[in-house]
Amino acid sequence: xxxxxxxxxxxxxxxxxxxxxxxxxxxxxxxLARRNYISATFSxxxxxxxxxxxxxxxxxxxxxxxxxxxxGGAWQFSIDKFIEIEMVGNKQILKSIKKQPMNNLITVFVxxxxxxxxxxxxxxxxxxxxxxxxxxxxxxxxxxGGERPNKKESKHCSLTTRDLQNYKDNWKLINI
Numbered sequence: 001x002x003x004x005x006x007x008x009x010x011x012x013x014x015x016x017x018x019x020x021x022x023x024x025x026x027x028x029x030x031x032l033a034r035r036n037y038i039s040a041t042f043s044x045x046x047x048x049x050x051x052x053x054x055x056x057x058x059x060x061x062x063x064x065x066x067x068x069x070x071x072g073g074a075w076q077f078s079i080d081k082f083i084e085i086e087m088v089g090n091k092q093i094l095k096s097i098k099k100q101p102m103n104n105l106i107t108v109f110v111x112x113x114x115x116x117x118x119x120x121x122x123x124x125x126x127x128x129x130x131x132x133x134x135x136x137x138x139x140x141x142x143x144x145g146g147e148r149p150n151k152k153e154s155k156h157c158s159l160t161t162r163d164l165q166n167y168k169d170n171w172k173l174i175n176i
Contacts, residue, residue: 021066024112025041025043028051028110028121029041032051032053036055036056038053038055039052039054048063049063050065050066053176055176060176062176063104063105064105064107064108065106066108067110068111069110069111070111071113071114071118076156076158077133077157077158079134079156082130083098083134083137084096084097084098087153090152092141092146092147092148092155094138094141100126100130101126105126106125106173106174107124107125108121108123109121109122109124109159120168121168122167122168123169123170123174124164124170125173129159132159132164133157
């Protein structure tokens with residue numbers, strides 16, 4: 001196993017999950033700089049977003065949330081972050097969609113590659129993320145008669161690169 005792969009695999013350990021997050025934020029900040037945006041990272045110290053990107057000409061800014069995984073993983077969520085859930089017996093009933101945490105919030109999903117230059121970026125509005133996750137979760141529940149097969153009360157859901165393929169390198173979305 002080469003040294004780069006060992007470093008990336010070590011990044012997935014419990015002690016370095018923070019490093020994975022930090023790498024993702026700085027990769028996004030670097031990509032933004034390549035596109036002539038000024039960015040400030042907050043390293044998880046601000047609710048709802050990790051970076052503010054600013055157009056130095058117009059002075060307009062946009063908040064960006066960064067979600068990072070290492071190559072081959074999935075981004076993990078709880079469905080109740082996106083929609084109200086009611087338990088009726090063992091069945092989960094999807095109720096009203098939750099309000100977005102901020103207007104114009106952009107989410108950049110980063111898939112850290114095994115070597116330099118193999119990183120992937122998926123860029124979409126928070127509302128689109130919400131729709132994708134709710135749609136996938138709804139289909140999962142339908143497939144299982146409204147009940148989670150094992151832990152009935154679990155709200156776990158995830159996204160993979162396959163779920164986000166239409167948004168790969170969608171940097172044009174950040175147009176301020």
